[in-house]
Amino acid sequence: MSQRSYYLLIIIALVLALAIYIVIPNSPGIHVGSFNKDFITRLGLDLVGGVQALLEADLPANTPIEAGAMDAATGIVENRVNGLGLTEAMVQKAGERRIVVELPGETDPERALATIQQTGLLEFVDMSTISQNEAFNLVESKIRTDFGQSSQLPTTPVTPTQSITSTLPISQTFHTIMTGADLKNVNVTTSQTGQYQVAFTLSSNGAKIFSDFTGAHINDVLAIVVDKKVISTPTIQGAIPNGEGVITGKFTSEEANNLAVQLRYGSLPIPLKVIEIRTVGPTLGQESLQMSLRAGLIGFSIVILFMLLYYRLPGAVADVAIIIYALITFAIFRFIPITLTLPGIAGFLLSTGSALDANILIFERMKEEMRSGKTLRQSVDLGWKRAWPSIRDSNIATIITCSILFWFGSTYGATIVKGFSITLLLGVIVSLFSAIVITRVLMELVTRNFKSKNYSKWFGI
Amino acid sequence: MINILGKRYYFFALSLLIIIPGLILLGSMSATKKLPLAIDFTGGSLLEVRFANATPSDIDLIGLYNNLGVGDVKVQTTSTGSYVIRSSVLEDSTRAKIADELGKEYNSEVTVLRFESVGPTIGREVTSRAAQAVAVAALIVALYMTFAFRGVPHAIRYGICAIIAMFHDVCVVLSLAAIGSILWGWQIDSLFLTALLTVIGFSVQDKVVVFDRIRENTGIYRRLSFETLVNHSIVQTLGRSLNTQLMTVEFMLLALALFGGVTLREFAMVLLVGLFSGTYSSIFIAAPILVVWEGREWTRWFHRRENTASA
Numbered sequence: 001m002s003q004r005s006y007y008l009l010i011i012i013a014l015v016l017a018l019a020i021y022i023v024i025p026n027s028p029g030i031h032v033g034s035f036n037k038d039f040i041t042r043l044g045l046d047l048v049g050g051v052q053a054l055l056e057a058d059l060p061a062n063t064p065i066e067a068g069a070m071d072a073a074t075g076i077v078e079n080r081v082n083g084l085g086l087t088e089a090m091v092q093k094a095g096e097r098r099i100v101v102e103l104p105g106e107t108d109p110e111r112a113l114a115t116i117q118q119t120g121l122l123e124f125v126d127m128s129t130i131s132q133n134e135a136f137n138l139v140e141s142k143i144r145t146d147f148g149q150s151s152q153l154p155t156t157p158v159t160p161t162q163s164i165t166s167t168l169p170i171s172q173t174f175h176t177i178m179t180g181a182d183l184k185n186v187n188v189t190t191s192q193t194g195q196y197q198v199a200f201t202l203s204s205n206g207a208k209i210f211s212d213f214t215g216a217h218i219n220d221v222l223a224i225v226v227d228k229k230v231i232s233t234p235t236i237q238g239a240i241p242n243g244e245g246v247i248t249g250k251f252t253s254e255e256a257n258n259l260a261v262q263l264r265y266g267s268l269p270i271p272l273k274v275i276e277i278r279t280v281g282p283t284l285g286q287e288s289l290q291m292s293l294r295a296g297l298i299g300f301s302i303v304i305l306f307m308l309l310y311y312r313l314p315g316a317v318a319d320v321a322i323i324i325y326a327l328i329t330f331a332i333f334r335f336i337p338i339t340l341t342l343p344g345i346a347g348f349l350l351s352t353g354s355a356l357d358a359n360i361l362i363f364e365r366m367k368e369e370m371r372s373g374k375t376l377r378q379s380v381d382l383g384w385k386r387a388w389p390s391i392r393d394s395n396i397a398t399i400i401t402c403s404i405l406f407w408f409g410s411t412y413g414a415t416i417v418k419g420f421s422i423t424l425l426l427g428v429i430v431s432l433f434s435a436i437v438i439t440r441v442l443m444e445l446v447t448r449n450f451k452s453k454n455y456s457k458w459f460g461i
Numbered sequence: 462m463i464n465i466l467g468k469r470y471y472f473f474a475l476s477l478l479i480i481i482p483g484l485i486l487l488g489s490m491s492a493t494k495k496l497p498l499a500i501d502f503t504g505g506s507l508l509e510v511r512f513a514n515a516t517p518s519d520i521d522l523i524g525l526y527n528n529l530g531v532g533d534v535k536v537q538t539t540s541t542g543s544y545v546i547r548s549s550v551l552e553d554s555t556r557a558k559i560a561d562e563l564g565k566e567y568n569s570e571v572t573v574l575r576f577e578s579v580g581p582t583i584g585r586e587v588t589s590r591a592a593q594a595v596a597v598a599a600l601i602v603a604l605y606m607t608f609a610f611r612g613v614p615h616a617i618r619y620g621i622c623a624i625i626a627m628f629h630d631v632c633v634v635l636s637l638a639a640i641g642s643i644l645w646g647w648q649i650d651s652l653f654l655t656a657l658l659t660v661i662g663f664s665v666q667d668k669v670v671v672f673d674r675i676r677e678n679t680g681i682y683r684r685l686s687f688e689t690l691v692n693h694s695i696v697q698t699l700g701r702s703l704n705t706q707l708m709t710v711e712f713m714l715l716a717l718a719l720f721g722g723v724t725l726r727e728f729a730m731v732l733l734v735g736l737f738s739g740t741y742s743s744i745f746i747a748a749p750i751l752v753v754w755e756g757r758e759w760t761r762w763f764h765r766r767e768n769t770a771s772a
Contacts, residue, residue, distance in 0.1 A: 054583070109576065110557050275580035284509070284574040292721050299716030303709045310704065342725055343655055346717060350659065350732070353710035354666075357701075360709070361670065364701045390673035393609045394666035400605060401598050401662030405655065408594040417655050424659070 008441045016324055019331035027334075039334040042088060043104065044341030044419060047289040049282030050104040051112045057097040058271040065097055065270065068257065073270050074099050079229060080115050090339075095411045099272065102339075109279045117274070122180030123147055126213070127233065128220035129172065135221040135233040138170060142228050147176035174223070177213050182206025184243075188256045191248065196256035198247040207243025215239035224259075231259060292345050299349060300326075303356065311363050313450075313458040317442045318359040325355050325434035329427050343420035351427020354398065358435030361387040370455060380447050384440060391435065398428050466692040469749035476629060476746060483636020490639065497642035499650030502588045504581030505533065506551045508559065508573070511543040515569035522546060525566055529555050537646055543574055550578055591654050595631075598658060599624055602665050609669070613676050618754055623668040626747035630664045631657065633738040634731055641727070652728050660735030663710075667702065667743040674698050675748070687755045691748050699744070706740040 021027060022039045029038035045052050055077070057065055070093060077099055078091040090102040106112050125145055127135045185201040202210055214222070214236050224232045224247065234247045251259070304322070307315035329348065333340060340348075366383030374382065402425035409418030452458060490496045500507050519536040526534040526548055533549040551559065556578065564571040606620035613619070634657055641647035674694035682690055711733060718729035753759070 056583070113553075275583050277576070277578045279573065279576040281572060281574045283511075283572060288725070292717070292725060295716045295720035295725070296713075298720060299713035302712045302716065306708050306712070310708070343652060343728065346721075346725060346728065346732075349713045349717065350663075350710065353705070353713055356709045357666075357705040360705050361701050364698075364704070368697070386677070389677075390670045393606075393673060394669040396609075397602055397605060397665040397669055398662045400601050401658060401665070404594055404598045404601070405658050408590060411590070417651055420655050420659075 002444075005441050005444050008437060009445070012324070012438055012441060015328060019324075019327045022331040022334050023327055037335075039331075040337055041334055042337045042339045043289070044339045044344065045102060045104050045278070045285070046280050046342045047285050047340065048104050049107065049280045049285035050102065051106045051109045052103070052276075052278045053101045053113065053116060053274055054094070054276035055099040055101065055116070055272040056275045058273040059097075067096070069270050070096065070099075073272060076226075077101060077116060077272070079226075081112075084112065084115055098275075107282060109277060113274060113277070117272075122183070123176045123225045124178050124210075125223040125225050125230075126175045126177055126217070126220075127223045128217050129174070130170075130221070132221055132233070132235055135223060138223070138230045139233055141170075141230060143170060143223075143225065143230055144173045145176045145225065145228065146173055147179065176225075177222070178206055178209050182209070186260045188253075188260045189246070191246075195248060196251040196253050197249075198251070198256055198260050200245055200247070202243035202245075204243070207241075210243060210245070211239065211241045214245075215241075288342055292342055296345060296349055300352065303352070307356065307359075310460060311360075312460045313446065314359075314363045314366065314443065315460075317446055318356065318363070318439055321359065321434050321439040321442060322352065322355060324438055325430055326352065328434075329430045332426055332430065333423070338422055338426070339419060340423070341419035343417075344423040347420040347422075347424035348427055351424050351431055354395070354428050355431030355434050358387075358391045358395075358431060359439055361391055362435065362439070367459065370459065376447055376450065376455075380443055384436075388436070391432070395428055395432055399425060402428065462693065462696055464692060465695050465744065466688055466749055466752055469745070469752065472745035472749065476633075476742070480629070480632040480636055483639050484632060486639040486643075487635055490642075497638070497646075497648050498588075499648035499653075500547065500577060500579045500584065501651045502584050502591075502649065504550060504579050504584035506531075506548050506556075506578040507576070508546045508548075509539075509543055509575040510546070510560065510563060511541075511572045511574055512563075512567060513570035513572070515567035517544075517567050521566075522563075525562065529559070529562065531555060550580065587651065591651075595658065595661065598661055599627060602627075602661075606665070606669070606672075610672065610676055613679050615755075618751060619672050622747045622750045622754070623665055623672070625750055626668060626742040627661055627664045629742045629746050630660055630735055630738045634660055634735045637731065637734050641730070645727075647727055653731060656728050656731040656735065659732060660739060663736050664739035664742065667706070667739045668747045670701060671695060671698050671743045671748050675751070688752050691752050695744055695748050702740050702744060706736060710736055 027039040029036070031037075057063075057070070057073075059065065074091055074093050078089075081089045081091055081101060081103065084103065084106065086103055086105050088104050090100075092100050094100045101112075101116060103112050123145055125143070127138075182203050182205055183200060184203050184206075187199045189197055189199045191197050217236050218238060220236055221233050222236055223230050224234070232247060232249055234249060247259070304319050307318050307322075309315070311318065329351070332338070333348075338344070362383045365387045366379045369379035369382045369386075370376070402421045405417055405421035406425065409421055450458075487496070519538075522536045522544065523534040526532075526546070531548045531551060533547075535547045537545040537547075539545060556576075560571050560573050603620040603624045606623050607617050610616040610619045638647060638649055638653065642649075647653075671694060674697055675691055678690050678694050678697075682693070685693070714729050714733040714736070717725050718733060721729055
């Protein structure tokens with residue numbers, strides 16, 4: 001066996017070991033230094049039940065939409081959704097004007113929609129009770145304020161607020177001085193030293209409150225809170241009498257813009273409407289999961305058996321290669337992680353067929369060469385060489401189709417199409433590796449140690 | 462050696478026999494606006510419920526919906542005893558209470574298995590983009606084929622023949638959808654579209670395998686006639702085609718169709734038939750068309766038809 005084959009064998013063994021490490025249930029994950037990764041099988045809505053919603057910018061169709069504004073809206077929706085306390089919620093931009101929200105495990109579509117559609121709430125919060133450092137440490141975390149506890153905000157759903165209280169970093173309830181309703185104008189400016197800062201103007205009512213408060217609280221922290229999440233904790237430098245203020249901080253241009261957007265619109269930089277909603281009950285999801293797993297297992301077993309009976313020795317080698325292939329592909333699904341949907345499982349099974357196709361092409365070629373009187377070693381070599389162009393061209397054709405499907409699925413928020421194409425795509429790519437590296441090295445290993453001359457028994461000729 | 466190409470016009474006829482009735486069916490559905498398009502494309506709502514101890518009739522359910530001010534109601538019962546109710550888009554207020562209303566009306570526990578609602582604008586957009594996706598896929602694949610076969614004479618023919626055969630497969634699948642919608646109430650939804658695009662992808666995969674053999678043999682057997690050469694290539698790849706398609710992929714799909722649950726059944730059936738058609742068309746449509754093209758046989762179609770058929 002050539003030296004190259006030995007190297008390949010070692011690589012295969014390493015890849016396989018890694019794949020098994022990722023695939024085993026309750027895999028401990030990888031935690032090296034700052035690199036942390038846990039491996040989970042992420043199941044789609046159609047398998048565990050849940051809610052999927054597609055939101056669209058509620059503006060006339062030909063209005064251009066700023067990418068930054070859409071990103072900000074996506075971030076805000078994500079914040080709200082996180083309040084639902086689901087572990088695998090996903091919020092993603094789809095195309096230029098849409099956002100997909102996926103909430104696996106959510107059983108109540110009404111609650112989910114209420115949370116997504118709630119108007120975001122901007123508050124100026126008094127943090128004079130804690131030190132500047134303590135306040136700074138609260139940035140990006142949720143806090144409790146005294147605004148909205150009463151009947152002032154009937155639209156805020158009660159449940160999500162309750163579900164997050166347990167995880168608040170600080171149990172104190174802060175006082176809200178005023179809300180975004182009093183804000184008139186917000187801009188990004190630069191200071192004399194070139195620092196980005198956010199300048200704002202208040203309504204006359206707001207200016208009065210602000211003037212009183214800032215005058216009494218110099219050197220205290222006035223926190224800016226959106227949807228109960230602390231965005232920034234500026235310190236009051238001096239009284240602001242005319243209702244015009246500046247928020248300074250170590251902002252990059254982008255951060256300053258984002259803050260301005262959040263302040264300006266209090267909530268969403270772009271109005272959103274729900275254009276599509278899909279709910280799968282947990283019962284249907286579980287039934288589908290069980291049935292498709294059983295179907296997959298049955299299909300897989302039949303195919304493995306067929307390969308063994310029809311192609312004998314090479315068939316057995318291909319079976320080993322296919323099982324390794326399945327492990328690697330599944331490991332990739334868990335590593336990325338890819339959300340497995342029902343069509344996704346179908347895509348995976350189809351790619352298994354594609355992986356076998358490569359093997360079958362090679363074996364058929366090999367048999368032809370053997371029939372024409374070539375030696376075993378020669379036939380194995382030639383089988384590979386001759387089958388390669390058609391394996392390459394046919395798989396590239398499939399990869400092209402998958403890419404177009406993936407593009408189509410991700411642009412239109414058609415997650416089932418996306419799920420199918422991504423599993424098929426990854427599967428086809430791994431199948432190429434499986435056929436040209438794994439099967440080949442294993443075949444070389446086997447034929448090298450193969451002594452029998454009874455070809456009809458071992459190769460089915 | 463089996464002479465497949467000699468009977469090529471019989472195979473063409475067989476394909477037309479399957480495709481034409483299906484397309485006529487589809488055309489008449491389209492003319493009467495009864496195309497079985499799912500809410501993915503038309504917009505609307507779909508509610509699938511299971512009643513613990515009630516079996517309301519379709520008419521009752523339609524009546525209940527109409528009382529709530531919802532039109533366009535169609536009810537279907539599934540093999541697992543659940544009800545699929547399709548209607549125009551439900552208003553927010555109606556959506557919230559529909560399950561409760563159903564439970565009250567029939568005095569039974571109601572389990573919501575699935576609820577989907579698609580706005581009409583997105584439905585239209587998905588339809589046109591889907592058509593674009595298919596067209597772009599076909600075009601790029603044809604270009605790739607032409608590129609991959611650049612070494613052989615008339616490389617472009619291989620791409621075009623692959624596309625013709627691909628349309629054949631698409632037509633077979635559409636035919637199946639038309640028949641399925643009448644017999645089993647199938648709907649054309651985005652899952653169907655996914656299946657269709659997959660058929661396109663795998664259809665090309667099959668053609669490449671047969672064409673690749675022709676490409677290779679062109680260099681080896683320079684003195685054979687093109688027809689004999691193609692026939693030889695088809696026969697050589699027959700084993701692979703049958704084993705890959707029928708024994709492996711089709712087995713997987715059959716298992717999915719039989720045991721994979723309601724949601725996947727239609728999808729698996731479409732793939733099953735579509736991929737079979739893909740294999741069939743690479744042997745009996747794509748390669749023979751190459752030969753027809755090489756011999757410019759259409760010039761003889763109306764003169765000595767009986768001779769060409771047995772050539």
